[in-house]
Amino acid sequence: MVDPITARVWTYRALFAGLVLALALGRLLPDAGFLGGLPGPDLILAFTVAWVLRRPAYAPAWLIVAVFLPLDFLLHQAPGIGALAILLLTEFLRARQELSRSLPFSLEWALVAAVLLAMVAGTQLLMGLFLVPRPPLGLDLVRALFTAAIYPLGVVVTQYVFKVRKASPGEVDALGARL
Numbered sequence: 472m473v474d475p476i477t478a479r480v481w482t483y484r485a486l487f488a489g490l491v492l493a494l495a496l497g498r499l500l501p502d503a504g505f506l507g508g509l510p511g512p513d514l515i516l517a518f519t520v521a522w523v524l525r526r527p528a529y530a531p532a533w534l535i536v537a538v539f540l541p542l543d544f545l546l547h548q549a550p551g552i553g554a555l556a557i558l559l560l561t562e563f564l565r566a567r568q569e570l571s572r573s574l575p576f577s578l579e580w581a582l583v584a585a586v587l588l589a590m591v592a593g594t595q596l597l598m599g600l601f602l603v604p605r606p607p608l609g610l611d612l613v614r615a616l617f618t619a620a621i622y623p624l625g626v627v628v629t630q631y632v633f634k635v636r637k638a639s640p641g642e643v644d645a646l647g648a649r650l
Contacts, residue, residue: 483529486633487522491515491538495545510610512617515542516557517625520583523561524571525626525635535561549603556594560586572637576626584619591615 494515502511522530539554563586564571571579591611598605605611629635 480528484534487530488538495542510614512621517618517622521625521629522635523564525637527565527568552594552597556590560590583622587615587619
């Protein structure tokens with residue numbers, strides 16, 4: 472019999488993978504151009520960051536690579552570069568999860584926005600280094616800013632719909648391990 476903690480973690484991991492798949496299928500649909508040619512926010516990335524900052528065990532590094540690497544192929548992006556950038560972004564934030572737990576939301580939001588902009592700079596640099604055709608810098612920056620702007624919505628949905636909340640300082644799981 473599986474203990475309830477393990478079952479809950481694996482349920483949320485499956486839910487995360489399903490959410491990414493559903494949002495990826497939504498990105499494949501043709502859009503009506505309601506933003507006037509501007510790129511829309513990356514909802515997948517906003518939800519991923521929200522999950523990693525709330526409960527890192529629900530979105531481990533191997534799962535992030537497992538869902539974002541095929542997504543690079545599916546969305547016709549440079550294979551591996553997007554997955555690597557998102558992995559580095561989430562691991563950077565995961566390492567600062569203790570700090571972000573005590574931050575007010577406005578500072579967490581600013582941290583996420585800064586890391587998203589750094590991710591854009593890093594991917595542009597990496598794609599330029601390997602001479603991979605890259606999207607215009609301006610469009611990438613606009614997408615990152617729109618993603619940062621939509622991040623609070625991702626947090627609200629994550630907390631109130633999916634019930635993925637930050638662990639409070641000093642909180643322990645049923646086995647006594649610190650979260």
